[in-house]
Amino acid sequence: MLLLSLTRGLGPYNLNFSSLFDFRLIMGNKNLSRDIFKDKSTLINTVVVILQLCVWFSLITLLHQDFNLLIKIPVLLLFCLVMQGVFSMIHECMHGIGFKNSKINWFMGWLTSTLFGCVFTLPCVYHNGHHVRNRSRPELGEFIFPDESALKKITTYYLAILGGLWLQTFIASVLLPFFPLEISRFLARRETNNTYFRMFEEFKLRDWNLMRLELFLSALFWIAVSYLANWDWAVLAVCYGGFAFTWSSLQWIYHVGSPLHPIEGGWNLRLPSWIRLLFLNFNYNLTHHRHPMAPWYDLHKISHQKETQPLWYRYLRIFLPPKPLPKDGVVIEKTYF
Numbered sequence: 001m002l003l004l005s006l007t008r009g010l011g012p013y014n015l016n017f018s019s020l021f022d023f024r025l026i027m028g029n030k031n032l033s034r035d036i037f038k039d040k041s042t043l044i045n046t047v048v049v050i051l052q053l054c055v056w057f058s059l060i061t062l063l064h065q066d067f068n069l070l071i072k073i074p075v076l077l078l079f080c081l082v083m084q085g086v087f088s089m090i091h092e093c094m095h096g097i098g099f100k101n102s103k104i105n106w107f108m109g110w111l112t113s114t115l116f117g118c119v120f121t122l123p124c125v126y127h128n129g130h131h132v133r134n135r136s137r138p139e140l141g142e143f144i145f146p147d148e149s150a151l152k153k154i155t156t157y158y159l160a161i162l163g164g165l166w167l168q169t170f171i172a173s174v175l176l177p178f179f180p181l182e183i184s185r186f187l188a189r190r191e192t193n194n195t196y197f198r199m200f201e202e203f204k205l206r207d208w209n210l211m212r213l214e215l216f217l218s219a220l221f222w223i224a225v226s227y228l229a230n231w232d233w234a235v236l237a238v239c240y241g242g243f244a245f246t247w248s249s250l251q252w253i254y255h256v257g258s259p260l261h262p263i264e265g266g267w268n269l270r271l272p273s274w275i276r277l278l279f280l281n282f283n284y285n286l287t288h289h290r291h292p293m294a295p296w297y298d299l300h301k302i303s304h305q306k307e308t309q310p311l312w313y314r315y316l317r318i319f320l321p322p323k324p325l326p327k328d329g330v331v332i333e334k335t336y337f
Helices: 002-006 023-028 030-038 040-063 069-094 102-116 121-133 150-178 182-190 195-202 205-229 233-251 273-278 285-290 296-302 311-317
Strands: none
Touching (some): 069 102, 069 121, 069 233, 069 273, 150 233, 285 296
């Protein structure tokens, strides 16, 4: 009864608990079947999610085997790269362009978010605000403002890029659903110049309740898979510890050092084709901000390849410490090479 009450009028998808678990709704409903097999995005992304799920399971299982460390390190690195693509699929679902049918879009968003280690609704609410706040003060992590403590800004910055971004997303996903919605208002008032606190202004009750449902389902998923696969939580901690570092350090490279503009404040970064495909073209972040409803498989062909920098260059620069904001303002010109 508790779950039934939590799921009335949830989120933008008008989902209900019984429909989520009606197998006929997913496999037997003619409209949904037609959505899967006739809609290009739905068909492509269904295949991608199935592959990601299989590779995710296989790599974690492989890392449980008694192999030499020289073998496990490349496997862990591959896991981290594949998980970047998992986040890219979450991102497609955030924008509602991953799957034509809203129920399937939510389900796939929840599933990939579960693999990632968060509830789906949390990054959804944040990301909608990100497109508005991009390169405004709450998202200028590389600059120290006159009214900020330099020590606090530098410490916070390095904690974030060294794994803290993923860790705070995971912790928030696990803890926030146990609190009433009112805590979001408190958090929003606490740090008005922090983009991750600003997002709490935008939460509605149905979003909060949907997070509770997603957390419950994700917990069931992880308990079942870990038990059936006989996974060791210590190995999982290593897997997700590596991913936490790589994902967190990669998140800000697409914006740091770019012009202070909500659309043009981003970078298109070059990658080897096989890594670009694992990332689902997430490296074309500037193109995404220019065309936020373009599907991932179109980003490469609609991007100007001369408007790029190598990803490794921006990645190394992310580890430079924040610097004081220039007194005469910030004028950032893009250079490409």
